Amino acid sequence: QVCSRALSAMAVAEHVETYHGGAVQVEEVEGKGRVLIATCDFDPGERILLEYPLVEAVADPSVPAYKRLVELAADGALQFGPLFYWSALCTLTSSDVATANVPPWPAVPEQTQEHALLLFAPPEECEKPSPSILAVIAALWPPTAGPDPARMENLLQVWIYNSFDQGSEGGSEAGAMYLAASMLSHSCSPNAAWHMDEANSFILHARKPIREGEEVTIPYLSPADLCLPTGDRREILSTSKAFWCGCERCVAPRDSTRSFRCPRCAVGSALVAASESGREAVGAGGGGDAPDAERLVCSSCGALSDAEATALLAAEAALRPWAREQAAHEGATKGPDSRLPGSDTDAAEGALERLRSAEAAGLDDKHWIVDVARGAAATEQPAMACELLRQRISAQGHVGAHAATKRARLHHALGEALCVLGDTESLQEAVAAYNVAAESLALLFGDDHPEHREAATLRDLTAKKLAHKQRAETGRPLGSGSDPASHAGGKRAALARKRGR
Structure with a gap:
């Protein structure tokens, strides 16, 4: 071995x-x-x-083999979602597929399967085939035929631990392996x-x-999940990827996502200190399962007393269940990380109440719960939506490079919200917001990425709308400082030239 x-x-x-x-x-x-x-x-x-891609798998309800998997899932026979088992089936060779008792589905060459089996799969999970794999084989092949169950289990585990999501909102589930x-x-x-x-x-x-x-x-986490507390990030990774994260953020002495206004000096930010075991307390604001007590340490005046910390941590704990539910929804979406004007009014008002409660209790701008509440509190009032987005962008600017994708999408959302207002000043700010989004997304994903192209297009269209509005109001043309063409130079153009070499 x-x-x-x-x-x-x-x-x-x-x-x-x-x-x-x-x-x-x-x-x-x-x-x-x-x-x-x-x-x-x-x-x-x-x-x-x-x-x-080495292998791709797209869920197709019209294929009889995939239909069988959906039926098995409905009967509770599958431990994981049907797409994982479908992906394993799509990594079989044509000789295995040909013996099935349903019409054939896409297969791969033997060498491709060999390459797939080179990837990581936990040895303990591959020791023997799971009941789910045995159920899949029994449902799709005659009793004396079918692939080797151990090989099927290995392929399943390879997909679980190495696949990348290709699905899109409103589209079919899909995955790929590289x-x-x-x-x-x-x-x-x-x-x-x-x-x-x-x-x-x-x-x-x-x-x-x-x-x-x-x-x-x-990151194996979504942009929203990357902004969760250390304990939550570790818990998600432990559950989904079977490892306890020891990256530089997770082993840092302070958790920057859990930031409070210091009740003693009112100047510094009090952060939750890492426990000696490195695992957060039960039911605490940072998740985890170890019994260590939590401490707050102010950047200006040092460690807070237990009495000073208790009220802050209690307020955080009271808001945590709601905030985690909101964050889970946010992490599941693939679009811009915000709610634009037009969100459910009752839900927005409830979020606004929680936001006020969090701020009054001492959670500061950089606290993850405050950010989640601001995202959920967007209302049909465009001016308030814009202000909440500005506050989120300002706070996210202090949390680190891991939030770059989230900040870029917030700038994009701010541009959209400002365009709803539509006055000259708002359109000027919208052009700037779209430009930051376009520049940031190009740095993250390249000039050919759809999100970059969309932000750049909206920036240019908004600049033209602004120019027409200014001409109509003052008779003066748009100043050169707001010319969208000027945004094509500088760092962005230099990077484009460098990549072209």
């Missing part, structure tokens, strides 16, 4: 060297396994690699950002400077 793992590591390393050798290489890191290491320097916005991209490890403070283009190619860009020899990391 050790020899097999060594051969697998060598095969993956050779693949990465062949196709991406000028950018990254595979190395084995104790406690993490195989990771990607940069073999040269990358500036923010620079593309690191582009990789085509050989080099599967070597990327997680960080809650990632130095790279990824997306998929229209051909489902995996594209990786540097989101901050990466130096030669540095590990390249991505």
